[in-house]
Amino acid sequence: MSKKVKYYYDTENLAYHKIKPKKAKSLGYAALFLVASALFGFLCFVVLLNTPYFETPKDKAQARQIENLKLNYKILDKKMDELDAVLANVEDRDNNIYRVYFNNAPLSQMPKKKGIITNERFKELLSSNNEQLVSNTTQRVDQISQRLAIQSKSLDEILKLAKAKEKFLGSIPAIQPVKNEQLKRMASGYGYRSDPFTKARKMHKGMDFTAPTGTPVFATGDGVIERADNTASGFGNHIVIRHGYGYETLYAHLSRYNKRVGQRVNRGDIIGFVGSTGRSEAPHCHYEVHKNGNAINPLNFYYGNISAVEYTAIAKLATQENQSLD
Incomplete structure (x- = not known):
């Protein structure tokens, strides 16, 4: 055209x-x-x-990375659920077993599981496309970290309590001063008995273990030798051990000593040997237990080295109102 x-x-x-x-x-x-x-x-x-219908290779790569991150966050969240359950179990045992055993108050300052993290702390995360996912996960990590820190301090405290408890249990008198196989008989127990010299009825503040002269006498608990002399009236050669926690034990009428004043001893150490020194009628070890300065029945403390049958037999003999040997 x-x-x-x-x-x-x-x-x-x-x-x-x-x-x-x-x-x-x-x-x-x-x-x-x-x-x-x-x-x-x-x-x-x-x-x-800017439409979803047109993606560059870079966009596709970024999309794959985002999906991988979301998957990783879900896996991390599941692992944190498991960790949270384990930590809750430890906290429960701490409060209801360990602290109850050591007669200690339960933990009171525990972080709450929600609302302890402010958005201000994670404001750098809130600008991302998945800020809710990232923020929630980060908050959970922070919460668990705080709870772990508190639990770590609590377990350190429990360890100190356990060591103190171990020291306490080691210090309490818990065995006989003379072994059963070397014991001739239980001559007299705690309570009112007939005096062998005056025949008057008076308070016998300990137990008399009859054994041959030279039979080893054992420390019944951990402690320090406070006395090892013969200056106390009637006891002859005797030893007093200060165990701590208000406990003291006395071992009288010894033939000789095996420890000196100021030495630290452990339960089961040989501290001396049976004799008949002082106001004594026959070779034996007169044994007393004191708590806060008051004599108490030693029979209540023989749980460390005798069976129930042996304890019953000794208890039966110790309760008989016979004549003491000192």
Whole structure:
């Protein structure tokens, strides 16, 4: 199809003349068209880039990374659930077993499981696309860390209590001063007995273990030798052990000593030997237990080295109101 030719009418010459288009104007139109087309194409490209229907390889890689991170966070969250359950079990045992055993108050300053973390602390996380997931996980990690710190301090305290308890249990008198296989008989127990010299009925504050002269006498609990002399009236050669916690034990009528004043002894150490020194009728070890300065029945403390049958037999003999040996 041929291009249309345009004419204009010349009124002065009364004639039609052909209109010739200017080249510059044509070029301007062409340039304007090209610019408009380029701008439109750029806008369309930008719109496509921001639609889910057009993804670059970089976008796809980032999407895969995000999905992997979400999966990892879910796995981490599951592991934290398991850790939380284990920690709750430890806390329960700490409060209801360990602290009860050591007669100690339960932990009172435990962090709450919700609401202890402020958004201000994690504000750098709140700008991400998955801020809720990241923030929740980070908060849980922080909560567990706080609970672990408290539990660690508590277990350190329990360890100190256990060591103190071990020391306490070791210090309490718990065995006989003379072994059963070397014991001739239980001559007299705690309570009112007949005095062998005056025949008067008086309080016997200990137990008399009859054995041959030279039979070993054992410390009945851990402690320190406080006395080892013969200056106390009637006891002859005797030893006093200070165990701590208000406990003291006395071993009288010894033939000789095996420890000196100030020495630390452990339960079962030989501290001396049976004799008949002082106010004594026959070789034996007179044994007393004192708590806070008051004599108490030693029979209540023989649980460390005798059976129930042996304890019953000794208890039966010790309760008989016979004559003491000192």
